[in-house]
Amino acid sequence: MKCRIYGDRGVLLSSLSEAERSRLLHRVESGLPPACDEYVLGYDSILLIGAQTIAVQEWLEQTNGTEVRAIKPSGCRIIEVDYTGADLDSVAQACNLTVTEVIELHSAPVYTVRMMGFSPGFPYLDGLDPRLHLDRRSSPRDHILPGTVAIGGAHAGIYSVASPGGWHLLGHTELNLFNLDAARDLDPDPAQVFALSVGQRIRFQPMSTP
């Protein structure tokens, strides 16, 4: 783990091992360091906005004592996907698979939401089958619809708002990842605003054709 200042804006803990990352995820839930009012997760990093190095080091020492709780036995959310994405054929070709195999490999694993970013509620999903790991498209698309199920690098994801993007498009889900109506509440509840949360497990299920 590296601990470094992020300009005068906070402290970044980076190069986290999986164990360090999950310990920190629990730690931030039970309280942030003094002066820190917000945190942001990266792939193997966490930014503690407003925090000072010394306070973070003390906070980390407290963290070392905490046991990592067992993963909450939360269920696995099933997300129905209409596998009609524009890149199914090109992905199959690039991975040396058939389209059916791509769909099978994509819908087999249980994924875990690693972090959210890029757009509001956009989940970076761990657990993509290595046979589907592909570099991003060389030319990103200008306009991808919300609900588009896609893969990029070692991750699966779902576009949460209309945006440009460079991932490979496999299908579409009706799930609304960023609920603007709930965002209008006076005191918005993240569980209502965002369909998914960090640490949540999900699985994709091909929509049964009528």
Place this chain on the structure above:
Amino acid sequence: MIEILSIGSGLSLQDAGRSGWRRFGVPSGGAMDRRSMTLANTLLGNSTQAPVLEIARLGVQVRVLSDAWIALAGADFCSLFKAGTARLVLAGEVLVFDQRASGLYAYLAVPGGFRAEHWLGSASTDLRNGMGCALRRGDRLESLRATPNITTEGVARRVAIEPTDQICENRAHFELYRGTQYEAFSAATREKFVRSEWTISKRSDRTGYRLEGNSLAVPASIPSEPVLPGSVQVPGNGQPIITMRDGPTVGGYAKIAFLKADDLDRMAQCAPGCLLSFSWLD
């Protein structure tokens, strides 16, 4: 109440932004130049969170429909109404933002702020993410109060004492913190970055200011890392991008530097074409 007669090169409702939502992928957004937004609100005795109209560059025209107290701050675009002042504007008067001046953003505040819908605790418009909508010609905006919270004398006193923004003309210097991937850039590249002069590209917006100039040798991309407004990232083409208020919350480009938090407002007012130079903070 005011009516928009011309949207010019861009105007939107903004406030102090939404905080606490970055870990869900929601940028903080809000007024590009917070200091000027705060000043416009302060002149009328508003809360510093009150929604204001952010006016980007020239061409905006608004008509005041009923007598109203109005404050302006930021870029000095309105020839008949000096930025950093407030006054009673009579029904029918048209405010025209067509005066060439330094800066990029002007702020128009009304008593109590504009009535606006809030998303995640903020009225800031973020079109990309579906929060708020683009203002159009003919739209009418209402103020929350008919008169300022403070007396006329109070407004006058504030106009006299509140310092106005230091707006860069066509050249600006910024001192930078070293970025989280500073060491990943070669010593020669780091040197080149601070020895070069950079021009703010026309392809800049509320998400980021692109810099044109020398091309920097770029280290490998990194696993997605948190990004804040003021992060200076270097994408594959070697031309740095300064992340601004609506920029994404995470990113995989190497960050060579960070602006000082206090410099974000000054950077926001640097218009396309402005020349920038940098040096490292110790």
